[in-house]
Amino acid sequence: MCTNYAPVQRQLLRDVFGVEPPPAEWKPETWPDYAAPIVRANGDGRRDSVLATFGFVPRSRIPQGVRPFDTMNARSETVGEKRSFSGPWKKGQLCLVPATAVYEPNYEAGPKSTRYRIRLPDEPAFGIAGLWRDWPDGTYSFTMLTVNADKHPVMSRMHAPGKEKRSVVIVPRHQWGDWLDCREPEVARSFMTLYPSDQMAAEPAPIVRRPKEPPASVEGQLPL
Numbered sequence: 001m002c003t004n005y006a007p008v009q010r011q012l013l014r015d016v017f018g019v020e021p022p023p024a025e026w027k028p029e030t031w032p033d034y035a036a037p038i039v040r041a042n043g044d045g046r047r048d049s050v051l052a053t054f055g056f057v058p059r060s061r062i063p064q065g066v067r068p069f070d071t072m073n074a075r076s077e078t079v080g081e082k083r084s085f086s087g088p089w090k091k092g093q094l095c096l097v098p099a100t101a102v103y104e105p106n107y108e109a110g111p112k113s114t115r116y117r118i119r120l121p122d123e124p125a126f127g128i129a130g131l132w133r134d135w136p137d138g139t140y141s142f143t144m145l146t147v148n149a150d151k152h153p154v155m156s157r158m159h160a161p162g163k164e165k166r167s168v169v170i171v172p173r174h175q176w177g178d179w180l181d182c183r184e185p186e187v188a189r190s191f192m193t194l195y196p197s198d199q200m201a202a203e204p205a206p207i208v209r210r211p212k213e214p215p216a217s218v219e220g221q222l223p224l
Helices: 010-015 086-091 173-181 185-189
Strands: 005-007 035-041 047-054 073-075 094-106 114-119 126-134 140-148 166-168 201-204
Touching: 010 094, 035 126, 035 173, 073 166, 086 126, 086 185, 094 140, 094 173, 126 173
Parallel strands: 047 140, 073 140
Antiparallel strands: 005 094, 035 047, 035 094, 094 114, 094 126, 114 201, 126 140, 140 166
16 A cells, blocks of 8 residues: 655656646655645546645545545555445546655564665656546545555565555556556556566665645646
8 A cells, every 4th residue: 555655846747747737836755635746638638737635535525423544545456346436437537646756664674664665766757557536626636556466576575564465556658648548447457567576676765754734735726
């Protein structure tokens, strides 16, 4: 489960993803309920970028009295069945989550985890398969799609012992257009694969304490 990553900044959005950055600012690291850029394809097949909240149902949207639940990640095996995700998945509301690294806990050294940075050393940035939705007030939110990684040489090292290993889905750059243009759920499932481990790097990273309060919610984002 990925709940912390490094989003790309403005110049990489232009140079690598070919989109104009959203006007508002975002933090150098993204945590649940933080705003970060996503890349989508509009009705004309052109790409655009908007700021969206990390977590398909942000905490501020959960009704009073309902126990908080996490929606930062959507399991590819059940994304079409879960109430939180099924509607946008069936509508083909796919996106890329532009990142330079994802952060995961590694317990190889003992009972206490070490924060690890996972990146693609040969790429300036990469695109994680995501799903987006909009809200009546014109704001957006997103989730990252994940697959089982029990046998992946890199991602199987992450997370607590005894728990299922999961990995975000990294879409190869040459498939970005196909992913963003896809509107058929069964075709979208064909993208749900693990990235080659020999093209990934994982190393210890400095510990960063997540601030108790997330940045202000995304405002002023208009739907397509």
